[in-house]
Structure formats: C-alpha cells, structure tokens
Amino acid sequence: MVRINSIEVSPPLINTSCAWASELSQLEELYHSPHTGAVTTRTSTLQGYNETEAHTVVFSKSSLSSLNSYGYSPHPNAYYLDSVKTILSEVPRPTKPFIISLAASTKTEIQALVGAIQDLRADLHDRDPSSSSRIAIEFNTSCPNISNDSPPTGYVFEELRDILGALAEAYKKDETLTIGLKMPPYVYRQQFIAALDVLESFTVETEGKRKSPWAFLTATNTLGNSLMFSEDVTRLDGTTREEQFGVPTATGGLAGEAIHALSLGNVHTYTKLLRSGEYEGMRETVIIGVGGVTSYAAATRMRKAGADVVGCATLLGREGVQAFKILSTQP
Numbered sequence: 001m002v003r004i005n006s007i008e009v010s011p012p013l014i015n016t017s018c019a020w021a022s023e024l025s026q027l028e029e030l031y032h033s034p035h036t037g038a039v040t041t042r043t044s045t046l047q048g049y050n051e052t053e054a055h056t057v058v059f060s061k062s063s064l065s066s067l068n069s070y071g072y073s074p075h076p077n078a079y080y081l082d083s084v085k086t087i088l089s090e091v092p093r094p095t096k097p098f099i100i101s102l103a104a105s106t107k108t109e110i111q112a113l114v115g116a117i118q119d120l121r122a123d124l125h126d127r128d129p130s131s132s133s134r135i136a137i138e139f140n141t142s143c144p145n146i147s148n149d150s151p152p153t154g155y156v157f158e159e160l161r162d163i164l165g166a167l168a169e170a171y172k173k174d175e176t177l178t179i180g181l182k183m184p185p186y187v188y189r190q191q192f193i194a195a196l197d198v199l200e201s202f203t204v205e206t207e208g209k210r211k212s213p214w215a216f217l218t219a220t221n222t223l224g225n226s227l228m229f230s231e232d233v234t235r236l237d238g239t240t241r242e243e244q245f246g247v248p249t250a251t252g253g254l255a256g257e258a259i260h261a262l263s264l265g266n267v268h269t270y271t272k273l274l275r276s277g278e279y280e281g282m283r284e285t286v287i288i289g290v291g292g293v294t295s296y297a298a299a300t301r302m303r304k305a306g307a308d309v310v311g312c313a314t315l316l317g318r319e320g321v322q323a324f325k326i327l328s329t330q331p
C-alpha cells in the first residue's frame with residue numbers, strides 16, 4: 001500500500017490517464033479489477049474537447065509501443081464526476097480512489113474544475129481528515145497533441161504559475177485534497193530543475209514543517225512529435241489506412257516499450273532530486289512511474305528506478321484490464 005496524502009493506493013499499480021479510461025463502462029471495469037489500486041480517468045476539460053477522425057491510436061508491429069494523436073476527452077469533466085459518483089455509490093464502503101485527470105488553460109477554468117470536484121467530495125463525505133479519501137486530482141501538464149501554437153506547458157513550467165497557484169490555494173483551504181501533476185518526458189537535467197524549482201516555490205511552512213501541495217508526480221507522459229508509417233502499424237479494429245502515416249496527423253505521442261528507457265531515466269532523476277532533500281517540501285512527494293510498463297519485469301524495473309506506484313496505458317489498450325494481472329504475476 002502506498003499513501004499519497006489522503007488517498008491509499010493498494011496494490012501500488014494503476015492505469016494512467018488514457019483513451020481506455022474514457023467511458024463509464026471502462027472506468028467500472030478498471031475499478032472492479034482486483035489488480036488496480038486506483039483508477040485514473042482520461043484527461044478532461046471544463047467544456048469537453050472537439051474529437052475528430054484525426055484523433056486516434058495505432059500500435060507498432062515491431063514492439064509493444066503505441067502512437068496516438070488524441071487531444072483530451074470529448075466528455076466534459078462533469079461526465080467523469082458523474083461516473084465517479086455512480087461507481088462509488090455501487091460499492092459498499094469503497095476505499096479504492098479515483099485520480100481525476102484535468103487540463104485547463106486559465107486560472108478561472110481550473111478554479112471551476114476544482115470547485116466542482118470539491119463539491120462532489122463534500123457531497124460524498126470525502127473531506128473528512130480522519131478517514132482516507134477516494135478522489136484525487138492529476139493536472140495534466142503535458143499532452144503533446146493539442147494544436148495551438150504553444151508547447152505543452154510541462155516544457156515551460158514558468159507559464160503554469162497561475163494555474164499551479166489556484167491548485168495550491170485549493171490545497172491550502174483543504175489539505176485532504178490530493179493533487180498530482182502529469183509530467184512530460186524530459187531529456188536533460190535542467191528541464192527537471194526548472195520544473196521542480198517552480199513547484200518547490202509553492203511549499204509553505206506550517207508548525208515548523210515544510211509542506212508541498214504536490215502529493216505526487218506521474219512520469220512520464222508520451223513523447224511528442226513521433227512518427228510511424230502505415231505499413232509499420234496495426235489498429236485495434238484491424239483496419240488499415242491507405243495514407244502514408246500511421247496517424248492522420250503524421251506525428252503524435254509515442255508510448256509503450258519505445259519510451260521505457262526514457263521513462264525509467266525520468267523516474268530515476270526525480271527520485272535522486274527529491275529524496276536527496278534538495279527540494280525539502282517535496283521530499284515525500286510520491287513518484288508514479290509510467291512508460292513502457294508492459295511486463296512484470298518492466299514493472300520491477302520501474303520500481304527499481306524509484307517509482308512508488310507503477311502505471312500503464314499502452315498495455316491496457318492492448319490487453320484490456322487483464323494488463324494488471326500480467327503486471328502483477330511473476331512468470
């Protein structure tokens with residue numbers, strides 16, 4: 001069991017936010033698997049995202065890797081709050097938490113999203129400091145497929161200050177609110193330092209103890225600007241594309257085995273930087289390791305690199321919830 005602020009993740013194995021955690025039926029199946037310790041919803045926004053045929057996912061023929069061109073969920077965040085409420089009400093005394101993945105581009109938007117989540121938590125008596133919570137938040141800083149002219153904010157952390165400030169404010173008002181951040185894959189050390197410097201600046205000192213609003217970091221998201229050709233990929237529905245590229249946008253987010261070494265490196269670097277005490281407020285920030293966890297051996301490697309909790313998305317897409325049994329069973 002791993003405690004992340006007010007939630008308990010047991011076993012420490014979860015799905016990370018993805019297109020296979022998008023519908024109520026998918027979330028129900030994930031929630032009822034005995035091998036998941038928490039369920040993460042697909043990233044949603046206040047209004048929902050305009051999904052078209054350009055948004056899709058393919059799998060490599062040569063390794064267990066995926067390339068996707070999705071943006072955020074077409075469902076607005078309210079859909080996920082309703083789904084979470086429905087699922088929690090079906091279970092007597094539920095303990096398994098949901099991690100609700102959010103994206104927003106303004107402070108007002110994030111305030112509205114967090115406000116609705118806090119209302120739901122109040123409604124479900126989920127804000128009682130004497131018992132564990134079943135609803136946490138993950139702010140997605142790093143979807144590589146959003147077609148505006150700016151990079152994912154996870155690569156320009158300074159620009160996130162307003163939104164992070166609103167999240168930190170919500171935590172200050174209610175310390176039972178568990179907040180994490182989904183991080184992009186970084187490729188050199190200064191990128192980690194730049195992000196952690198901004199995050200550490202939100203640490204507050206109460207009763208002589210330094211406390212950070214950031215209970216967990218999930219690393220890593222997909223690697224953007226990646227390309228696969230049509231002849232090298234398969235689709236879940238078995239259809240083929242006449243066009244040159246595997247996904248209609250040509251480039252998309254790479255995941256699965258192809259990014260495993262990079263994700264392990266990211267988890268290792270966070271572990272070294274955070275556990276050394278260099279970022280005092282975040283010494284205990286939990287690290288959720290994800291990226292190419294497609295086997296029991298890969299999950300073991302992710303823990304060895306420093307992950308407290310291990311997650312997967314591509315394997316879920318390939319195998320369904322059976323993925324979590326595969327990751328839990330030593331062959």
Ligand SMILES: Cc1cc2nc3c(=O)[nH]c(=O)nc-3n(C[C@H](O)[C@H](O)[C@H](O)COP(=O)(O)O)c2cc1C
Nearest residue numbers: 016017018019043220221255256291292312313314
């Ligand atoms: C089809 C697909 C959709 C995804 N959608 C999201 C998303 O909505 N939000 C998010 O934070 N990450 C999203 N991800 C990234 C995954 O959560 C994960 O970080 C990444 O795929 C690496 O893990 P993996 O190698 O196990 O797939 C998505 C990944 C895939 C493959």
